[in-house]
Amino acid sequence: TIASLTAREILDSRGNPTVEVDCILENGICGRAAVPSGASTGSREAVELRDGDVGRFGGKGVRKAVAHVNDIIAPDLISLDAREQAAIDETLIGLDGTDNKSHLGANALLGVSLAVARAAAMASDLPLYAYLGGPAATRLPVPHMNILNGGVHAHWQGADFQEFMIAPYGAGSLREAVEWGAEIYHALLALLEKRGLSVGVGDEGGFAPHVRSNEEPLELIVEAIGAAGLRAGPDVGIAIDPASSEFFKDGAYALHTEKRRLEAGEMVDYYAKLVANYPIVLIEDGMAEDDWDGWKRLNQTLGSSIELVGDDVFCTNPAIIARGIEENIANAVLIKTNQIGTLSETIAAARLARDHGWGAFVSHRSGETVDSFIADLVVALDAGHIKTGAPARGERVEKYNQLMRIEERLGIAARFAGLDAYVRPVR
Numbered sequence: 001t002i003a004s005l006t007a008r009e010i011l012d013s014r015g016n017p018t019v020e021v022d023c024i025l026e027n028g029i030c031g032r033a034a035v036p037s038g039a040s041t042g043s044r045e046a047v048e049l050r051d052g053d054v055g056r057f058g059g060k061g062v063r064k065a066v067a068h069v070n071d072i073i074a075p076d077l078i079s080l081d082a083r084e085q086a087a088i089d090e091t092l093i094g095l096d097g098t099d100n101k102s103h104l105g106a107n108a109l110l111g112v113s114l115a116v117a118r119a120a121a122m123a124s125d126l127p128l129y130a131y132l133g134g135p136a137a138t139r140l141p142v143p144h145m146n147i148l149n150g151g152v153h154a155h156w157q158g159a160d161f162q163e164f165m166i167a168p169y170g171a172g173s174l175r176e177a178v179e180w181g182a183e184i185y186h187a188l189l190a191l192l193e194k195r196g197l198s199v200g201v202g203d204e205g206g207f208a209p210h211v212r213s214n215e216e217p218l219e220l221i222v223e224a225i226g227a228a229g230l231r232a233g234p235d236v237g238i239a240i241d242p243a244s245s246e247f248f249k250d251g252a253y254a255l256h257t258e259k260r261r262l263e264a265g266e267m268v269d270y271y272a273k274l275v276a277n278y279p280i281v282l283i284e285d286g287m288a289e290d291d292w293d294g295w296k297r298l299n300q301t302l303g304s305s306i307e308l309v310g311d312d313v314f315c316t317n318p319a320i321i322a323r324g325i326e327e328n329i330a331n332a333v334l335i336k337t338n339q340i341g342t343l344s345e346t347i348a349a350a351r352l353a354r355d356h357g358w359g360a361f362v363s364h365r366s367g368e369t370v371d372s373f374i375a376d377l378v379v380a381l382d383a384g385h386i387k388t389g390a391p392a393r394g395e396r397v398e399k400y401n402q403l404m405r406i407e408e409r410l411g412i413a414a415r416f417a418g419l420d421a422y423v424r425p426v427r
């Protein structure tokens with residue numbers, strides 16, 4: 001049973017405050033969790049409560065959310081059984097009382113929800129992935145490593161697209177996939193240096209060079225894969241997250257590298273050309289969150305051949321995902337715990353997708369901590385693929401390192417998702 005819940009303000013990878021929660025049980029076990037934070041957020045995400053006091057952290061303090069855990073949530077959860085995750089999450093949702101968790105803050109709720117799960121797993125003497133996923137949780141995901149950052153994560157005019165990820169699905173194990181990814185990352189570093197391009201990194205640890213087109217990063221990555229002694233296509237694929245809501249302005253897609261505005265149909269053609277010319281297996285947020293017609297067109301054109309993941313458009317929200325499934329606008333959902341605010345709802349979102357033949361792609365945020373909860377979560381959900389940044393920077397590699405530990409612990413039971421990671425077969 002829960003003896004105490006304590007929240008505090010800590011720093012995330014961007015130097016912004018975030019919430020950390022300790023859940024201590026009667027027997028002394030302590031489960032700890034920290035909450036991530038996005039930069040290119042969907043407008044329907046659960047609300048991340050910030051103090052708004054510009055005298056501290058430019059208004060980004062989280063003392064209110066911390067106080068909500070310590071003063072409002074903790075008294076209600078003390079003496080409950082930590083294994084009752086569903087009931088605890090229901091209580092959190094009830095205490096907040098709003099649709100978007102704006103009263104207590106999704107950052108307050110999520111910190112508690114995840115810390116409770118960690119404590120319960122420890123009390124059950126199980127690794128977190130097994131506590132959440134049961135004995136069937138044995139499949140390691142293909143890591144999608146964001147090695148080239150653009151958009152709002154680059155902090156200057158680089159690529160329009162936010163994320164260029166490598167997917168080492170041809171590896172024989174998670175460990176080998178991580179090794180390939182790190183080798184490609186270093187090959188890309190050498191290539192950028194040779195070309196006189198910047199090797200400074202963006203928020204997710206990928207390089208953020210000043211490229212002049214959205215094809216240039218794809219060419220660089222294909223070359224880096226080759227330089228690492230691997231084959232672009234059969235061994236390693238590419239996934240992109242344009243995060244297109246960020247450049248969707250007044251009903252069109254404004255690409256600064258192209259110096260033009262594309263209508264939805266033109267944007268779909270633009271992607272189709274990229275998919276024809278590069279080994280792209282997955283596009284996330286190809287269309288903007290409010291452009292459902294555009295999403296339908298994209299899905300009609302590319303949805304039968306590659307995975308189309310909705311992030312900003314669904315916000316890990318089961319109600320919105322249900323509508324997306326009904327209207328057939330995509331074939332996969334991104335899964336981010338803090339977009340919805342409790343573990344139970346996160347799991348419900350992934351289940352809903354999988355039950356309808358859709359993919360579930362587990363994700364970090366651009367603002368992270370060393371908390372590796374999502375590494376265990378992706379195995380528990382059997383989701384087959386995860387994105388958690390470059391194979392560099394502590395807050396990114398901690399997730400990949402945890403996945404290697406899980407693979408080791410599973411021993412001969414471990415399987416690597418490989419080409420089966422996707423909802424559409426890789427060509």
Ligand code: PGA
Pocket residue numbers: 037038039040041042162241243311363364365366367
């Ligand atoms: P964010 O970006 O964490 O800054 O929202 C990640 C994404 O768009 O997938």
Ligand code: ZN
Pocket residue numbers: 241243284285311312334
């Ligand atoms: Zn995204």
